[in-house]
Each structure stands twice: as C-alpha cells, then as structure tokens.
Amino acid sequence: MNKWMFLMALLSVVSGLVAGQQTDLKVDKFSGEWEFSKVEMKLYAQDDGRLLEDKVFTTTESTKNINGLVPFSIKFSRHQCIISHRNGIEGGEFRLxxxxEFTFSPDVQGKENLNSTNRIPAITYRYRIEDRNWLAIDMPAAFYKDNIRGVAVRLLYTCYYQLKPVK
Incomplete structure (x- = not known):
C-alpha cells in the first residue's frame, strides 16, 4: 500500500515538472526584444461588418494618429514583459x-493599496510567432461611434514585430 502511495506521489511530482518544463519552453520562444515592423489597422461597421478603412503603418512616426497604447517594442524575459509605446513604458507579468493567447498584467505602483474593486485587469492578446523571428499580435478590439461617419465601429490593430538580434 505504501509503495503505491509513494509511486503515485512520485508520478505526480514528475508529471508536474515535465509540464512546467514544457510551459517554460513555450515561454522561451518569446524571450528577447521585439522591434516594431508595421501595424495594420482595420475599421469595420458594427451593424453589418462592412470594412470602412484599411491602413498599414510601417514607421513609428506614421503611427502618431493611432492608439497611444500600440507597442513600439516589447521585451520578454521569462514571465516578465516590458512594453514601450507612445504614452510611455509599462512593465508587468505575462502568462501564456x-x-x-497570452495575458499581460501591468505592474502598478502602490498596488498593495489597491483593493479588489479598483485593480487593473489583465489584458488578453492573441498572437502568432512566424519563422521564430516574427511576432504578430492582435490588439484587443475597440468599439465606439465614429461621429464623422455616423456609425458604430469596431477598430482592430494587428501589430508585427521582428526579434532584435542579440549582440
């Protein structure tokens, strides 16, 4: 009886270690600094899904009129992440x-003073890694009324990054 309990406990520990190693390997594919390559912006009408606008921005300077939270560079180190965008720099924890999909939970100064009603929620991003050196991230959609067009819209950004070579 004791042998079976010992074997079950050992099996549980070993399977946990293997699962942890697999997760670490998946996280390792993000490791490094990813630099801005381009941003694709698509604007759709909410009522019928019609494409209203489709633009591509290929320089950080050309993005001055888009969302200030679109990342210009992202640095991943294990489960930590630093995002640089037009509005500043944010650090935090990222989890696959x-x-x-992965989540990013921004660090908040003085978060020990935050109670459960005013915590900053984690942000979920969809991603693809292509050829190990290219990362595509779909930013969360934005929904609002476009007053110029007079319609409710859904705004999508897909951001592309290239892995910066290690020197």
Whole structure:
C-alpha cells in the first residue's frame, strides 16, 4: 500500500515538472526584444461588418494618429514583459493561456493599496510567432461611434514585430 502511495506521489511530482518544463519552453520562444515592423489597422461597421478603412503603418512616426497604447517594442524575459509605446513604458507579468493567447498584467505602483474593486485587469492578446523571428499580435478590439461617419465601429490593430538580434 505504501509503495503505491509513494509511486503515485512520485508520478505526480514528475508529471508536474515535465509540464512546467514544457510551459517554460513555450515561454522561451518569446524571450528577447521585439522591434516594431508595421501595424495594420482595420475599421469595420458594427451593424453589418462592412470594412470602412484599411491602413498599414510601417514607421513609428506614421503611427502618431493611432492608439497611444500600440507597442513600439516589447521585451520578454521569462514571465516578465516590458512594453514601450507612445504614452510611455509599462512593465508587468505575462502568462501564456494557450498556443494563441497570452495575458499581460501591468505592474502598478502602490498596488498593495489597491483593493479588489479598483485593480487593473489583465489584458488578453492573441498572437502568432512566424519563422521564430516574427511576432504578430492582435490588439484587443475597440468599439465606439465614429461621429464623422455616423456609425458604430469596431477598430482592430494587428501589430508585427521582428526579434532584435542579440549582440
């Protein structure tokens, strides 16, 4: 009886270690600094899904009129992440949800003073890694009324980054 309990405990520990190593290997594919390559912006009408606008921005300077939170560079180191964008720099924790999504939880100064009603929620991003050196991130959609067009819209940004070579 004791042998079986010992074997079950050992099996549980070993399977946990293997699962942890697999997660670490998946996280390692993000490691490094990713530099801005381009941003694709698509604007859709909410009522019928019609494409209203489609633009590509290929320099950080050309993005001055888009969302200030679109990352210009992202640095991953294990489960930590530093994001640089037009509005500043944010650091925080990142976690893989699955092979297509990760979450980013921004660090907050004085977070020990935050209570459960005013915590900053984690942001979920969809991603693809192409050829190990290219990262594509779909930013969370924005929904608002476009007053110029007079319609409710859905705004999508897909950001592309190239892995910066290590010197």
């Amino acid at each position: 949800i699955n092979d297509k």
